[in-house]
Amino acid sequence: MSGWKDCGENKMSSENSGVRVRVMQAASRLVYRRYWLVIAAAVAVTAFSWWSSRKLDLKLNFVDMLSPDDPAVLAYQGAVKQFGALSFLFVVVDMEDPGRGRAFADDLASRLVEDKDFVPRVFYKAEIDKYLDDALLFLKPEELELLAKTVEDNRDELKRMAADPGLASTLEGVTRVIGGYVARGQIDSVESFDPAMVIGPLREMVRAAKTYAAEGRGDPAALRQTLLSQVMKADRQLPIDPSEPYILSRDKKRMLMLVSSSRPSEDFEWCRAYMEYVEGKISASMKKFPGQPRPLITGNAAVMRDDNRVIRHDMKLTTLVSFSCIMLLFAFSFRNLSSIMMVGVPLAVGILWTMAAGYWVIGHLTPITAIFGAILMGMGIDYAILILSRYTEERHSGRSVKEALDQAMAQSGTGIIAGALATCLAFFSMTRSSFSGGRELGVMAGMGIIIFVIIMTVVLPALLVAWDRSRKSVGPTQKKWDPKFMRLAATAADDGVDVVLVGDSLGMVIQGHPNTLPVTLEQMLYHTAIVSRGLSHAFLVMDIPFQSLPASREEAVRACVRALSESRAQAVKIEGFTPYVLDLVSHLTSHGIPVMGHVGLVPQSVHQLGGFRIQGKTPEAGAKLLEGVQKLQDAGAFSVVLEAVPHELAREITARTAIPTIGIGAGPHCDGQVLVSYDLLGLNETYCPRFVKKYARLAETVKAAMETYAREVRDGLFPETQS
Structure with a gap:
């Protein structure tokens, strides 16, 4: 019964996955056909967003972030409505010269009240009469x-x-x-x-x-x-000294002037104009009293003006710094100007669109939502990397623009949308908060994620299509290697080796990928079939690629069956020893399909391992690898590849297991050794592992032959004149 249940669930999951893939591929085809329309629409929306974002206000008052139904907030707003401004600007005048200080204060007070629309009154001395x-x-x-x-x-x-x-x-x-x-x-x-x-x-x-x-x-x-x-020394006394009508500090070295305001200090534009007015009057008084120290100014209006300036500066700075860091990392990783542009433009556009959406939905920013741009870019860059990397890998593998876009959208786009929807729901749940600042943060973040998903799955693909078409490279971006070479190498190897492994490393040495993950099952079947036609007696093993393993056990089994029936492989190789892999190996071997294991540095898990690094260096890690090999043996694997493990660990594993061990970068103590043919023949001119020994320098030979051929053609030496 359990088998039928699992089958039903896998079928339903497969159907749902198929629907998502078809939807993303339909969107991909639409973008491919109408990419200029998509770009034109994006430009128009960006221009509108630029206009909208410039009107976005910044509110710093903490009251604006509280619930509008809170009794204290309602009382405050009612008091402001009835009585106007409830705050003063504090101007502190230096009184080192008492007479000069008093005269300066009198002059300044008279200037400040010249425009009652700004300053209705100044309190700085007690009028005793x-x-x-x-x-x-x-x-x-x-x-x-x-x-x-x-x-x-x-x-x-x-x-x-x-x-x-x-x-x-x-x-x-x-x-x-x-x-x-x-x-x-x-x-x-x-x-x-x-x-x-x-x-x-x-x-x-x-x-x-x-x-x-x-x-x-x-x-x-x-x-x-x-x-x-x-x-006035009674309990109802005023805080002034009647013998000195001015409001002075205890040491009489400072005078306090309370400058009233005709409006509340929550309005930033008003605060800026109000502060410019007050500072202008202070400058005018200082011209009349040269040498008088400039007064110190504080209060709600001054703080509001300065905080607004600081927060706007910090918002721009954090966004610019995060954007610059992302671009530097891209430059270092991709070293390709077009890739940097393909990511930089959508990121900048996404921030602008989010700001415009904030203006139309909320109308303002707060200190909480103002700095969210950097966080959004960190999330948006993940979406861009997934789409761009997959598209680039598909193009390098020889696919056309349309095919590469379909694969990128189908394989990466569905995951992006699923993850983004989950994140949006988490942020939108904050809208239930009674704290206005939290609600607005949830709305801004949720809208920003949706906007970045749209940009990275619609605008970015349109830019990729436009860029590739502008270079007139709508076909494969890399010349395919002649498969006859693989037959030739297989025929040559057939006389001296026992086992030939067609590994998914062909994605790196033949297709030019940075790792083995983009290799498909169809590509593996194609190359393995070519090799099989050049062999007569060597045992042929085919690597099961990454893309055929995680989906479901049924799909992995079908891939292994096709490996033996279509490409004429005699066994398959599967990486790792997770419970899923061990169950798969046991299932395959119980049905007559030979399986070779692979532990240590498993290239299909390169991201999980943090790169191409030696594995099993600590006693705990070594014990785990030994246990994994023993579990593979118990599951029915007939041999195991040990890649990039310490020599002594490889010796111990070989001694404590019954199945043969095949080493690659694992020292001389394994039962057998394997090398990539392109490495040992010297055809790989780029990266080559330290443990590789080159038995030939064919890349140099091929290059010299091509140069000689070109020179003889130019010099008229080839073809030779027939007598």
């Missing part, structure tokens, strides 16, 4: 009642004191008032009355009088100021 005129407003209701009663009870005495002002008459009047309270029984006795209530203020008045007299100033208003300062 106005406070005295409105002094009753600072008293509590019970205090007003007490004052009224006191005035009524002492009306005659107060008139007498007002008619004869002076210290002596004041003291006499106070004494008579206190005596009256005692006589009426409102104070039990003079002894029960706290003299500090009267003596304290009078003492301060006398001290102030002596000081002013000693200074020769004789200002009668000083006595009034001193008395007022004593009165």
Whole structure:
């Protein structure tokens, strides 16, 4: 029963996969036929996006990132609507020269209020006379009642004191008032009355009088100021010193000016204009007072203006730096200007489209969404690499532009879309957050991913088609090798070797790929059939390529059957020893298909291994390889290839297993050795592993022969004149 269930699930999975592939190939054909229309539409959208992105606003107020239904946010917005701006600009004036500082502040204050649309009022000193005129407003209701009663009870005495002002008459009047309270029984006795209530203020008045007299100033208003300062030491006092009306620091070296604003500081454009106005007035006052240090400015408007400037700069900088780093990595990896252009243009366009979408959907950026461009480029570059790499590999393998585009879209495009949809769902789920900043981040990120998928699966393929067609290279990009050479090499090898392996390394040495992953089953069958026709007795093994293994066991089995029936191979080679591979090997061998294993450096897992590196260098890794070979032996493999493993480890594996070991870069202790024919014949002029020994230099021979042939044709030596 379980076998039928697995078969049904695999069939359904295969059908779904087939639908996705057909959809992507249909899109590929549409792009191939209408690539100029796609590019023209992309240019038009990009121009519109440029216009839209320039109108995108940047909001820095934290309130804008909170839920609009939050009671505190509603209260704040209501207060702003009713009372206008709720913040001040703080201007700190240097007071090293007190007289000059006061004059500068007076001049600046008068200039700032010239335009009430910007600055309705400036608070920087206490206007004592106005406070005295409105002094009753600072008293509590019970205090007003007490004052009224006191005035009524002492009306005659107060008139007498007002008619004869002076210290002596004041003291006499106070004494008579206190005596009256005692006589009426409102104070039990003079002894029960706290003299500090009267003596304290009078003492301060006398001290102030002596000081002013000693200074020769004789200002009668000083006595009034001193008395007022004593009165204002109660719990309701104002934060000012009535003897010094300006708002000064404790050490009197700084003056604080509170500059009001006619609008809230959430509007960046207003903050910029407001700050330009204030700074212009400060500059004008400084011209009038040369040498006066420039005041320090802070407050919501200043912070908003500067933060906006910094965040915009950082947004551009991070995007530019990430873009530059990506381009440098591409230049280093591909070393191809066209590849860099094919990636750089879509990346830049994707960021621009995302910004425009943000303008039309959200209308603004926040500090959270402003720096997301770098993250989007990191995700978008993955999509570009998958499409571009696959397309390039297909073109190098000899496929036409249309065929390469179909394969790139079918093999890479479906995975890109599936991964992007999963990521989009994760980001769009953030829209359920009550935090506006989180919701907007989810919307921007989700839209950005969708936009990059569209660009990398539609615009990038159109650019690739246009680029290749502009070079008039709509056919294969690489001349195919003559298959007769493979027959010749097989015939020559048949006399001296026991086993001939047609490996998927032909993708590197023949097709020019950087690894073996692009090799298809059809290509392996084609080359193996050619080799088989040149052999008479050597045992022939065919590599099962990467693309035929991961899909399903049924597909892998069909590939192995075709290897034996169509290409006349006598066995197949399969890399690795994962549970899936071990199950496949057991299934194949139980049905009469010989299998050769392959452990160590397995080229089909080059990305997982981090490159072409020696494997099994640590005791743990070596033990794992030994265990893998033993499991392959138990599964029915008749031999195993050990590639790029330490010599002593290869010796141990050979000694502890019953099946033959075949080494390649594994030292002399294996049961057999294998080399790539192109390496041992010296036909490979590019990279060659260190363990390879070249038994011939055929590349040099071929090159010399071609040069001699060309020279003799030019010199008229070939063909020879017939007698």
